[in-house]
Amino acid sequence: MKVTDITPQQKKTGRFNLYVDGVFTLGLGSSTIALFNLYKGKDLSDEDLDEIIKSEIYSKFYDRAFTYTTGAVKSEKTVRQYLKRVYLKKKKVWIGDNLDYDLEETISKVISKLKEYGLLNDKEYAQLFVSSRERSKPRSKTAIANELRLKGISNEDIETALESVSDDDMIYNVYVKKYGEKPFDANEQPKVVAFLARKGFSWDLISKLERRLKGDI
Numbered sequence: 596m597k598v599t600d601i602t603p604q605q606k607k608t609g610r611f612n613l614y615v616d617g618v619f620t621l622g623l624g625s626s627t628i629a630l631f632n633l634y635k636g637k638d639l640s641d642e643d644l645d646e647i648i649k650s651e652i653y654s655k656f657y658d659r660a661f662t663y664t665t666g667a668v669k670s671e672k673t674v675r676q677y678l679k680r681v682y683l684k685k686k687k688v689w690i691g692d693n694l695d696y697d698l699e700e701t702i703s704k705v706i707s708k709l710k711e712y713g714l715l716n717d718k719e720y721a722q723l724f725v726s727s728r729e730r731s732k733p734r735s736k737t738a739i740a741n742e743l744r745l746k747g748i749s750n751e752d753i754e755t756a757l758e759s760v761s762d763d764d765m766i767y768n769v770y771v772k773k774y775g776e777k778p779f780d781a782n783e784q785p786k787v788v789a790f791l792a793r794k795g796f797s798w799d800l801i802s803k804l805e806r807r808l809k810g811d812i
Contacts, residue, residue, distance in 0.1 A: 596644065598637045601628065613647075615639060623651045645695070652689050653701050656681065660705050664714045668723050671706060671715055672747025678702050721748045721756035729760065733769045736762050738795025766796045766804050778808040 600614040604622060611628060613620045627633075627650050631643070639647075659681050660674055669677075682698055690696050709715035721743055728739050736757050743753045769791065779787055791801050 596639045596641070598633055598635055598639060600635055601633060615644065620644070621648060621651060623647070624654055627651050627654060649696065649701075652696070653704060655685075655689060656701055657705050657708060660709060661714065664709060668720050669715070670720045670746040670748060671717055674706065674709070674715060675702055675747075678705065717748050718752045718755065720746075721752045725756045725760060729765070733765050733772075733794070735765065735795030735797070735800070736760050737797075741795075762796070762800055763803065763807075766791060766794075766800050767807065769794055769796075770804060770808075776808065779805050 596615050598613065598615060599617050600612075602612045602614075604610040604612055607622075609625050610622055611625065613623055613633065627647065630650060631647050633647070656678055660678060663669065663677055664674060679698070679702070706715060724743060724746075725739060728734060728742075739760075740753050740757060743756070744750075748756075770787070773790065774783075774787065788798075788801055791804070792798075796804075
């Protein structure tokens with residue numbers, strides 16, 4: 596096979612059309628052209644073309660992931676799930692049916708590059724997530740830890756992020772925000788207990804809060 600032409604795309608700056616043996620083969624970026632030293636008249640094997648296509652697919656996945664992670668801090672698991680959704684949506688267009696393609700390898704390479712550039716850090720994500728919960732949606736440490744596990748955060752990073760959090764302060768803030776600083780009303784106690792339990796607080800913590808509001812502790 597031979598590269599018969601490389602032409603700039605009219606609507607996308609920095610993108611080019613690659614023609615092999617007179618047939619349009621794929622669109623690619625200037626970085627891919629430079630990486631493979633592509634030029635008109637260059638001979639390509641089937642293996643060369645597969646590697647060019649895979650490199651271009653990687654670039655597209657990385658560009659999507661870069662945009663996704665720069666909008667807000669994300670966990671690694673969230674990014675992996677996002678890239679798999681992109682794959683399902685773009686598979687026919689980007690990859691087709693004939694290319695032997697390893698999605699997990701590509702995603703792992705993208706993740707590694709994002710970490711290298713400081714765009715993906717589960718420890719930082721966990722700390723920001725906990726701070727956000729303390730400010731806007733306070734709940735028990737157990738409930739927050741469960742949320743973080745669902746996002747793929749390791750137990751070690753969860754423990755580090757929660758080490759300065761006090762369940763006693765958290766339950767107090769949750770209660771005061773909704774009911775004020777008054778002690779439990781006997782008629783409303785079942786409702787209050789149910790409300791706090793839904794926030795992940797144990798009966799021991801609820802009982803301790805009740806004593807605190809009464810001034811017993």
